[in-house]
Amino acid sequence: MKPQDIIFILILIILLYKRKAEWFVYTGLACLIVSAPLFYFQIFFTAQRLTYYAVAFFTIAVLIYILKLKKS
Amino acid sequence: MKFSYIKIILFGVIILIVFRAWFLPGLIASGDLEYLWNYDFFSLHPFSWNIKAGEGLGVFFVPYLWVYMVLSIPFNLAKLLNIPWDTAQRMILFYPFIGISVFSSILFLKKIFPSNRFYLFSTLIFTMNTYILNIVAGGQLVFALAYALAPITLLFAINIIDKGRFRIRKIIIYGLLLSLQVMIDIRVGYILFVAISLYLILDGIIERRQVKNIIKNSLNVFILPCLILVLTNAFWILPTLIFGTSPAGQLGVNYPTEESVRFFSFAKLENTISLLHPNWPENIFGKAYFMKPEFLLLPILAYSSLLFVSKIKNRKSKIYIIYFVLLGLIGAFLAKGANEPFGGIYLWLFDNFPGFIMFRDSTKWYALVAVSYSILIPFTVWKIYKLLKSQLSPGGELYFVQKIQKFIPKLFLILTFILLIFLIHPAFLGQLTGSFKHTQMPEDYKKLEKFLSSQNNFSRTFWVPQIQRFGFYSNSNPAISGKVFFNISSSENFLSKLRESQEMLENSAVRYVIVPYDSEGEIFLEDRKYNEELYLATVKKVEEIEWLKRVESFGEIAVFEVPNPKGHFWTDSSSLKINYRYLEPTRYEIDIKNAKEDDLIVFSESFDSNWLAKKKDAIGIDSGELIQSSAYDERFNSFKLKSGGDYTLEIFYLPQKWVNIGLFVSGATLIISFIIIVYTYRKK
Numbered sequence: 001m002k003p004q005d006i007i008f009i010l011i012l013i014i015l016l017y018k019r020k021a022e023w024f025v026y027t028g029l030a031c032l033i034v035s036a037p038l039f040y041f042q043i044f045f046t047a048q049r050l051t052y053y054a055v056a057f058f059t060i061a062v063l064i065y066i067l068k069l070k071k072s
Numbered sequence: 073m074k075f076s077y078i079k080i081i082l083f084g085v086i087i088l089i090v091f092r093a094w095f096l097p098g099l100i101a102s103g104d105l106e107y108l109w110n111y112d113f114f115s116l117h118p119f120s121w122n123i124k125a126g127e128g129l130g131v132f133f134v135p136y137l138w139v140y141m142v143l144s145i146p147f148n149l150a151k152l153l154n155i156p157w158d159t160a161q162r163m164i165l166f167y168p169f170i171g172i173s174v175f176s177s178i179l180f181l182k183k184i185f186p187s188n189r190f191y192l193f194s195t196l197i198f199t200m201n202t203y204i205l206n207i208v209a210g211g212q213l214v215f216a217l218a219y220a221l222a223p224i225t226l227l228f229a230i231n232i233i234d235k236g237r238f239r240i241r242k243i244i245i246y247g248l249l250l251s252l253q254v255m256i257d258i259r260v261g262y263i264l265f266v267a268i269s270l271y272l273i274l275d276g277i278i279e280r281r282q283v284k285n286i287i288k289n290s291l292n293v294f295i296l297p298c299l300i301l302v303l304t305n306a307f308w309i310l311p312t313l314i315f316g317t318s319p320a321g322q323l324g325v326n327y328p329t330e331e332s333v334r335f336f337s338f339a340k341l342e343n344t345i346s347l348l349h350p351n352w353p354e355n356i357f358g359k360a361y362f363m364k365p366e367f368l369l370l371p372i373l374a375y376s377s378l379l380f381v382s383k384i385k386n387r388k389s390k391i392y393i394i395y396f397v398l399l400g401l402i403g404a405f406l407a408k409g410a411n412e413p414f415g416g417i418y419l420w421l422f423d424n425f426p427g428f429i430m431f432r433d434s435t436k437w438y439a440l441v442a443v444s445y446s447i448l449i450p451f452t453v454w455k456i457y458k459l460l461k462s463q464l465s466p467g468g469e470l471y472f473v474q475k476i477q478k479f480i481p482k483l484f485l486i487l488t489f490i491l492l493i494f495l496i497h498p499a500f501l502g503q504l505t506g507s508f509k510h511t512q513m514p515e516d517y518k519k520l521e522k523f524l525s526s527q528n529n530f531s532r533t534f535w536v537p538q539i540q541r542f543g544f545y546s547n548s549n550p551a552i553s554g555k556v557f558f559n560i561s562s563s564e565n566f567l568s569k570l571r572e573s574q575e576m577l578e579n580s581a582v583r584y585v586i587v588p589y590d591s592e593g594e595i596f597l598e599d600r601k602y603n604e605e606l607y608l609a610t611v612k613k614v615e616e617i618e619w620l621k622r623v624e625s626f627g628e629i630a631v632f633e634v635p636n637p638k639g640h641f642w643t644d645s646s647s648l649k650i651n652y653r654y655l656e657p658t659r660y661e662i663d664i665k666n667a668k669e670d671d672l673i674v675f676s677e678s679f680d681s682n683w684l685a686k687k688k689d690a691i692g693i694d695s696g697e698l699i700q701s702s703a704y705d706e707r708f709n710s711f712k713l714k715s716g717g718d719y720t721l722e723i724f725y726l727p728q729k730w731v732n733i734g735l736f737v738s739g740a741t742l743i744i745s746f747i748i749i750v751y752t753y754r755k756k
Contacts, residue, residue, distance in 0.1 A: 025378040032368050032375075039342065039365040047363070051342045052413045058375050059401055065381055065394050069278045072387075 004049045012056070021064040028057030079192055087170060090200055090499045091508075094166045098510030099158050101541055102592070105211030105507055108157050109521055112547050114140060114147040118307055118735065119657040120315075120727040123677070124545055128532055128552035129580070129707075130677035132316055134727060137308035139214055142255045165213040166507075173199040173220035177446050180223035183231070184392055190450040190457075190485075196492045197370075198223070198446035202352040203438040205499055209355050209506035218257035219439050222264055225249045226443065229268040232292050233275055234388070236285065241752040243292055244745050247300030254301060259430050263439050267399060268293060274395050303741035310734035311727045315682060330410070330419050336433050337409030337418075344407040345371045345400075347441050353498035355505055356600065369491055374400060374448040380455045393451065396444045403440025410434070453488050457481050514591045516627035517542040523624065523631075524549050524584075530640040530654075531583035536614055537566055538595060540588035547657070552582065563606070567613045574619045574634070579705065581676045583637045585620055587611050589628035638676065641723075645671045658725035668716045675701070675709040675723060682726040685711040687719055 015023050031054035038047035088095060101107040113124065118141055122133035143164070150160035177198035178191045198204075199220075208216045228246040232239075254261035272293060276286045302309055338350045338360045346367035350360040377393050384390050409418050421428045431437070460481040498504055521544040524533065530548050533539075538553040545551035558573075560566045570585075577585070587610050588595060593602035596610070611630045614620065620632040641652045641662060649665040650673060662673065675683065683701035697714055704710035711723070 022379060022382065025375065028375060029372055032372050035342070036365040036368045039363045039368070042362065044363075048340065048342055048412075051345060054371070054375075055341065055345065055401060055404065058378065058397065061378055062394055062397050062401070065378070065390070066274070066278060069387070069390060069394070070280060 002045075002049070004046055008049075008053045008056075012060075015057075015060075019064060021061045021068070024057045024061035024064065028054040028061065031057065083192055083195065086196070086200075086493070087174075090205075090496070091166070091170060092502075093508045093510055094162060094170075096510070099513060100161070100166075100507050100509075101511055101513075102506040102509070103209070103211030105161070105213060107513070107542055109525075109544050110546060111147050111151040114144040114151075115657070116144055116148045117656075118144070118731055120311055120731045121658045121677075121680075121725045123547050123657050124550045126678050127556045128545070128550035129557075130550075132680060132682075132727065134308050134311045134316060134731065137731070138255050138258060138305060141307065142252070143214070161213075165217065166208075169208065169213060169216045169220050170199065172217065172224075173204075176220060176223040176227075180227055180443075181447060181450055183227055184447055185389065185451060185454070188450055188454045190454050193450040193453055193488070193492065194446045196489075197347075197449055198442055200496050200499065201347050201442055201445075202349040202367075202496065203347060203435070203442060205496065205504065206349040206352055206355045209504050209508050211507055213507070215257045215260065215436075218253055218260035219442075221249070221253055221256065222260055222439060223443055223446070225253050225264055226267055229264075229293050230271055233268075233272055233289050236289060236292075238288070238292060241749055243296050244300060244748055246293075247297035248304065248742075248745055250297050251301045251304040254305060259436050260439060262427050262430060263437065266402075267440060267443070270398060270402065271395055274398065275391065278391055278394075300741065300745065304738050304745075306737035306741070307731055307734035310737070311730035314730055315727045330423065333419060333422050333432055333434070334410045334415075337411050337415070339408050339435055339438075340411050341404060341408045341413065342368075344404040344438065344441060347371075347438065347445055349435070349438070353503055359600075366491075367495060370445060370449065370495070371400075373452050373488070374445045377448045377452045377455070380452070393448070396447045399440050400444030400448065403437050403442075403444060406431075406437035407435055407441060453485065457485060460484055511592065513542050514589060514627070516589060516629050517544070517591075520544055520586075520626050520629055520631070523626070527583070530581060531637055532581050534577060534580075534582045534585045534634075536570065536585060536587045536610060537563060538588075540590060540595060541592055543586070543588060548654075552580070563610065567610070570614070571617050576705075577634050578637050579642075579674070579676065579708070581637050581640055581642075582634050584623075585614065585632040585634060587614055587630040638674075640677075641673055641675055643671060643673050648673075658728040660723040662721045662723065663718075664713070664721055665718045667713050667718070669713060671713045671716075672704070673711045673713065673721075674704050675711070677709055679703040679707060679709050680725070683709045684724055684726055686722045686724065687715070688722055 011027060015027060031050040035047040035050035035054070038044075038050065093100065099107070118137045120132065120134050120137075121130055122136075123130050125131045125133060125136070146164040147160060150164065155163070174195050177195045180198075181188060181191055181194040204216060204219060207219070225246070228242065228249055232242055232246060235242075250261065250264070253264060272286070272289060275281065275289070281289070338358065340350070340363070342363045343350045346363075347370050348364060348367040349355075351357070352361070352364075375397060378397060381390050381393050384393070405414075406418065409415070418434060422431065464477040464480050493500070499508070502508075517540075524544050525546065527549065532550050532552055533543070533545070534552045534554055534557070535543060537555045539545070539551045543551055554570065555561060555566060558566055558569045560569055587607075590596050590602060590607055596603055596606035598606065614630065614632060615622065617632075619635060621635075622630065623633040624631050639652075640654075641650055641660070643650060645668070647666045647668065648671050650662050651665075652660050652662040654660055660675075664673075673685075677683070679701065681701055685699040685701075687697040687699075699711045699714060701709035701711060711721070713721075
């Protein structure tokens with residue numbers, strides 16, 4: 001497991017504890033924003049990981065929204 | 073002038089600039105877009121056997137018939153009106169792609185979010201993203217047509233699920249659209265099934281529908297429309313079920329391995345989520361570029377739409393946003409194929425999930441991302457624009473402050489528009505290749521066409537190593553690509569095999585061996601670049617084959633004659649005389665004289681045991697005697713005569729009977745569907 005993955009898991013745990021969909025979306029967007037300069041400077045490994053994390057965050061956000069909508 | 077007119081003119085100008093090659097005179101022939109000398113290929117009546125396909129030796133054509141029905145009618149109309157090929161392909165493929173994709177993306181946004189009028193963004197994303205531009209550049213116009221139609225079909229499905237009521241007219245129209253979608257490209261039909269299933273499941277979960285309602289919705293959106301789909305496509309589904317390979321198998325037959333899926337997984341997750349084709353802009357097969365970070369602005373805009381979900385009051389709109397986000401994520405995940413993360417899932421689906429074998433090229437799933445972003449991005453832009461407008465409502469005392477506050481929302485729109493244009497700037501700068509460039513046909517190919525089409529008898533041409541894009545072929549002059557015929561890729565082995573193959577070529581009715589002039593730089597390649605040396609060496613080696621005689625000068629096209637080519641039907645018997653008539657690609661008549669029992673008649677088409685011979689007596693009545701084809705030289709069909717004397721033999725291809733029955737079913741379904749649509753419309 002790489003340091004990036006550990007940071008991702010830590011953030012994920014915090015966000016799962018909070019269970020706020022918007023926070024997942026903001027974090028996913030932040031991952032994409034941070035990955036852009038990394039791709040530009042050809043730091044591919046971290047940049048690619050950040051896009052994976054972004055997808056994971058968006059997916060969890062969607063699941064939370066679905067649960068919320070189902071309950072409402 | 074109203075602002076909306078300016079937008080329409082602006083959009084028209086963008087279309088004209090990006091697709092300028094399609095509107096200017098000039099020949100377009102590249103990638104999968106073949107040049108056809110005549111419209112023979114598009115017979116109005118579908119035939120289960122194609123003489124020209126199967127590398128010039130004929131092939132069971134049913135698994136390909138789905139697309140040819142859609143193309144046959146317009147191309148036959150073009151034939152009737154004497155429209156030349158380059159004009160016909162523009163009118164039947166290019167312009168409909170632009171028209172349908174623009175119309176469908178506008179309609180899609182209009183119906184999903186009626187208050188959102190940012191159609192320009194929707195159309196820009198759907199019609200001019202790097203994926204679809206590369207697809208049309210590569211000449212995959214038929215796939216592009218199916219892609220263009222997809223939003224309309226999806227819209228119908230969403231509408232039927234939302235209403236939840238049984239409305240026969242809507243279901244029939246949707247069923248016919250689905251049929252058309254499958255007829256144009258079965259893969260887009262499959263992708264749509266995935267998209268519709270996702271909406272059905274999501275709607276069932278969020279709205280907590282009862283099982284009976286989910287079943288009712290499935291009936292409306294799948295079972296009844298699929299019945300219409302199967303019946304309207306009966307002309308190819310029926311013979312496929314009875315005789316042969318499914319289209320899924322046909323599309324996957326040459327590449328069913330996981331290894332090939334890995335090889336064709338060019339796109340990475342960062343590409344697919346950014347709606348960036350990995351080969352953009354050069355579109356050279358297999359040449360993937362480094363990630364272009366500016367494209368990440370697309371997913372940022374698209375997924376920002378989630379931030380507005382809580383603020384939307386309309387429940388249906390919330391479901392739409394969640395649905396399209398899921399669609400985009402699933403599309404991006406599948407389009408990356410076997411690449412990380414979790415590439416194994418795609419490989420498992422390819423091996424185990426029915427129909428997934430059609431997706432060796434995983435990039436086809438980009439279509440879902442495009443559909444998703446064509447809704448999500450205009451939605452985000454619309455919401456941010458409204459937010460800026462409400463937050464910056466002119467309230468300052470100074471005139472210029474008021475002006476600036478009023479201008480900022482518009483500035484945001486302008487900047488987003490410039491960004492979308494910038495992303496596809498190679499299209500504006502004329503850097504795209506393939507169908508975005510004109511080409512010229514060398515005069516020598518026109519001379520060759522005149523020469524070959526003037527030959528009265530059936531004969532084949534054998535192209536070394538393969539046919540060139542402008543090489544002539546027809547029903548009476550099919551072309552064989554040498555490399556496929558010998559199944560050899562090395563040019564050295566290929567030429568030595570050719571030297572030993574005089575008898576095989578004569579038996580195959582090959583009259584001319586041709587080394588093409590590679591005007592497009594697609595055949596004699598070294599490191600993906602044209603190499604003149606390879607061409608010259610090939611000509612020299614073919615010239616050295618003693619039994620071939622160079623017959624005519626066609627400039628740089630080297631044409632050689634084979635000494636004693638046999639006909640389409642031939643026999644080794646010295647006493648037997650045969651004279652055949654071509655009736656249609658699946659039916660021939662042979663007059664037989666002086667036949668002896670066990671005489672052999674060879675039919676030089678690829679062997680297929682469904683070719684049968686039926687004896688007719690002097691007045692043409694069937695004797696009931698059937699002879700089944702047996703393999704000759706492991707390649708051709710042959711019929712061993714059961715009786716001697718003079719008579720007529722009818723040779724026919726059995727699957728055609730089922731194509732004709734299926735065609736009747738398809739026609740009847742279409743007529744009944746139209747009658748119901750008109751009747752229910754008038755009643756309404």
